[in-house]
Amino acid sequence: MKRFEDVKLDEAQDLYFPTMCKVTQAKQITDMEKWYELEMPEGQDLGHSPGQFVEVSAFGIGEAPISISSAPHNNGRFELCIRQVGVLTNVLKKYEAGDSLGIRGPYGKGFPIEKLLGKDILIIAGGIGLVPLRSLINYVLDNRTDFGRLIILYGAKTPNELLFKEEIAEWIARDDVEFHVTVDQGDENWTGNTGVITTLIPGLDLNLNTTIAAITGPPIMYKFVIMSLKSKQLADDQIYVSLERRMKCGVGKCGHCQINGVYCCQEGPVFNYADIKPLEEAF
Amino acid sequence: MECFSLLRTDVPALIDHLGAFGEVVAPHAKGDVSYSFETVGDSSLVVLDYNRTLLPLKKEFLPPVEKLVSFSLNDLTSTPVEIPIEPKVYFAIHSYEMQSILRLDHSMLSGNVESNYLKRRTKSRFVGISFTPDEFHFSESVGIAIEDMEGFDLFLNEVDGDYQLYVLTENGRLLIHGFNKLKTAEPEIVEGREFKTKIRYHYNRLPRVFQYAYHSDVWAEVASRCVSCGACNLTCPTCFCFDVNDEVTITAEDGKRQRSWDSCMLSTFAEVAGGENFRENTINRTRHRLYRKFKYITDEEGLPWCVGCGRCTAFCPAGISLPEIVNDLIHEDEQAQLHQRVSV
Ligand SMILES: Cc1cc2nc3c(=O)[nH]c(=O)nc-3n(C[C@H](O)[C@H](O)[C@H](O)COP(=O)(O)OP(=O)(O)OC[C@H]3O[C@@H](n4cnc5c(N)ncnc54)[C@H](O)[C@@H]3O)c2cc1C
Ligand code: SF4
Ligand code: SF4
Ligand code: FES
Numbered sequence: 265m266k267r268f269e270d271v272k273l274d275e276a277q278d279l280y281f282p283t284m285c286k287v288t289q290a291k292q293i294t295d296m297e298k299w300y301e302l303e304m305p306e307g308q309d310l311g312h313s314p315g316q317f318v319e320v321s322a323f324g325i326g327e328a329p330i331s332i333s334s335a336p337h338n339n340g341r342f343e344l345c346i347r348q349v350g351v352l353t354n355v356l357k358k359y360e361a362g363d364s365l366g367i368r369g370p371y372g373k374g375f376p377i378e379k380l381l382g383k384d385i386l387i388i389a390g391g392i393g394l395v396p397l398r399s400l401i402n403y404v405l406d407n408r409t410d411f412g413r414l415i416i417l418y419g420a421k422t423p424n425e426l427l428f429k430e431e432i433a434e435w436i437a438r439d440d441v442e443f444h445v446t447v448d449q450g451d452e453n454w455t456g457n458t459g460v461i462t463t464l465i466p467g468l469d470l471n472l473n474t475t476i477a478a479i480t481g482p483p484i485m486y487k488f489v490i491m492s493l494k495s496k497q498l499a500d501d502q503i504y505v506s507l508e509r510r511m512k513c514g515v516g517k518c519g520h521c522q523i524n525g526v527y528c529c530q531e532g533p534v535f536n537y538a539d540i541k542p543l544e545e546a547f
Numbered sequence: 548m549e550c551f552s553l554l555r556t557d558v559p560a561l562i563d564h565l566g567a568f569g570e571v572v573a574p575h576a577k578g579d580v581s582y583s584f585e586t587v588g589d590s591s592l593v594v595l596d597y598n599r600t601l602l603p604l605k606k607e608f609l610p611p612v613e614k615l616v617s618f619s620l621n622d623l624t625s626t627p628v629e630i631p632i633e634p635k636v637y638f639a640i641h642s643y644e645m646q647s648i649l650r651l652d653h654s655m656l657s658g659n660v661e662s663n664y665l666k667r668r669t670k671s672r673f674v675g676i677s678f679t680p681d682e683f684h685f686s687e688s689v690g691i692a693i694e695d696m697e698g699f700d701l702f703l704n705e706v707d708g709d710y711q712l713y714v715l716t717e718n719g720r721l722l723i724h725g726f727n728k729l730k731t732a733e734p735e736i737v738e739g740r741e742f743k744t745k746i747r748y749h750y751n752r753l754p755r756v757f758q759y760a761y762h763s764d765v766w767a768e769v770a771s772r773c774v775s776c777g778a779c780n781l782t783c784p785t786c787f788c789f790d791v792n793d794e795v796t797i798t799a800e801d802g803k804r805q806r807s808w809d810s811c812m813l814s815t816f817a818e819v820a821g822g823e824n825f826r827e828n829t830i831n832r833t834r835h836r837l838y839r840k841f842k843y844i845t846d847e848e849g850l851p852w853c854v855g856c857g858r859c860t861a862f863c864p865a866g867i868s869l870p871e872i873v874n875d876l877i878h879e880d881e882q883a884q885l886h887q888r889v890s891v
Binding site (some may be wrong): 276277281366510515519523 | 623624625649650651653655658761789801806816823825843850
């Protein structure tokens with residue numbers, strides 16, 4: 265047990281004080297989602313790894329956990345993509361280049377890159393789940409020779425809701441990316457796949473020895489995607505999931521993000537499925 | 548460890564003497580039946596014989612509402628909150644309450660060390676006092692004796708209406724330096740302060756019970772009576788979960804970000820965007836509360852995160868009793884084992 269006597273005053277941190285970051289670019293990319301590029305105040309590196317998140321604040325409104333969508337860079341800039349679902353996220357919609365946002369973080373555990381090196385990476389993103397996974401996709405693309413195949417499965421409700429359309433066009437054009445997309449419901453222009461994301465899995469030709477899957481999406485999606493991957497004989501420890509929970513502090517204090525006894529903000533949001541599977545509250 | 552005798556009538560003088568070190572906080576009567584930890588103005592008003600305060604001592608270190616950041620909406624700047632490091636003496640504290648502070652220390656200082664908490668804790672001194680258990684106390688069942696002196700600088704043990712004062716730390720010795728109403732004494736053992744309420748198993752047997760209790764029928768029975776008011780969390784000395792919200796002044800020019808105590812028994816606690824709720828019904832929330840006390844942290848630290856103060860039971864509007872829940876789980880566990888033996 266950690267004892268008061270063992271802690272020195274200079275170890276203490278002002279855990280809840282945000283750093284102001286300037287919005288350098290902002291763009292509404294769908295009806296409900298806005299993309300932002302931000303810059304750290306001294307141009308320093310945010311220092312995140314793919315899969316981590318920040319607490320974003322607008323004073324007077326509050327804070328919310330938001331995944332870092334860009335791969336790690338050394339240019340002091342990072343990207344977020346925020347879906348407007350409630351009070352804070354709708355206020356954030358008004359932020360444009362030149363405005364400042366409060367940021368705390370990066371927080372949590374991202375993808376364990378060292379364990380993914382040399383592996384085939386299978387990305388499975390449902391809806392807004394592409395936002396955190398984009399940091400991993402771009403990391404793999406930035407370090408392309410360190411990884412095997414890059415297979416991306418992406419599902420959205422409608423073609424209108426597809427995020428990062430220009431980037432997707434680039435991924436499709438590359439011959440070192442295998443990209444598959446589906447929508448629950450097409451429109452008159454949609455010629456691609458329709459159906460839920462799990463419909464993309466049976467057709468995959470995976471090398472079971474080297475494939476690592478990374479899944480992010482709405483809570484309901486995990487169970488079915490994992491079932492589908494299991495029927496392909498992928499082992500539990502070859503599956504990573506990024507989970508969403510309510511988060512108030514991001515630093516393991518407020519208790520909101522607990523999955524049974526595990527703090528999602530500390531030990532997650534990225535978990536190895538084998539570790540999280542025994543927890544009844546996980547999915 | 549030094550031991551002195553101290554007359555009950557000299558206790559106010561001791562409190563006044565402690566006031567030289569800093570503000571003294573001690574139990575005071577609130578109305579006819581309630582008690583509260585308050586700053587001492589008049590030392591004769593301090594209550595030495597009390598069962599428990601409504602709010603635990605954690606309110607001193609983790610206030611019910613606390614400003615975290617102040618901000619200006621005019622120029623979008625923010626200022627961290629400065630917490631002064633003040634000498635304070637917490638007087639007439641029961642052993643379970645002290646143990647709850649030691650558990651809060653762990654919760655707030657492990658991993659990310661929180662400065663707000665640490666600064667409030669830095670110059671705190673604790674003077675313990677013995678008590679007579681009522682029908683709600685059960686701290687002995689979670690390994691905390693009435694005379695458990697861990698964490699205290701000084702401890703007052705009542706003997707025949709007067710007190711024996713134990714000096715437990717160097718800080719304690721400094722606190723009583725110059726106080727001349729003490730006489731050296733031989734420590735005496737007091738008999739007869741029995742706990743009326745007990746958990747049937749020693750606490751080191753509880754991990755087994757909780758290992759198998761996740762799907763117990765007990766949760767549904769308890770949940771059917773619970774009104775999800777959250778009083779059990781708010782009065783619990785080891786609960787530390789909080790909510791964060793922003794408050795803007797009426798001129799809309801500036802405001803503050805603050806945290807306030809929260810409760811995992813409230814239905815919105817584990818809600819996420821899109822309306823998904825990971826502990827939607829009372830059964831899940833009741834279980835989570837008890838697992839926080841007896842399993843999750845306990846698995847790592849070896850101690851229950853319940854100190855047996857009895858508050859959650861005493862102040863539950865539905866009369867839900869924590870030791871009763873645990874005893875029901877024990878009973879169910881015994882039945883299951885019996886059944887196993889019979890069927891083998
Ligand atoms: C690790 C993590 C990463 C995330 N990454 C992104 C991202 O990259 N992009 C994105 O758009 N969203 C992301 N989210 C979700 C985002 O945090 C919520 O949509 C946001 O908090 C809603 O805030 P609001 O004030 O606009 O909504 P509110 O007005 O508060 O409420 C809208 C709904 O969301 C619920 N809610 C309230 N607070 C939270 C909270 N802190 N977390 C979850 N739900 C909450 C409410 O109960 C209600 O059902 C992420 C969440 C987590 C946990
Ligand atoms: S105090 Fe009683 S009624 Fe209220 S939430 Fe706790 S157990 Fe339920
Ligand atoms: S769970 Fe109940 S008895 Fe145990 S410490 Fe909390 S309030 Fe006291
Ligand atoms: S977000 Fe507060 S404990 Fe995880």
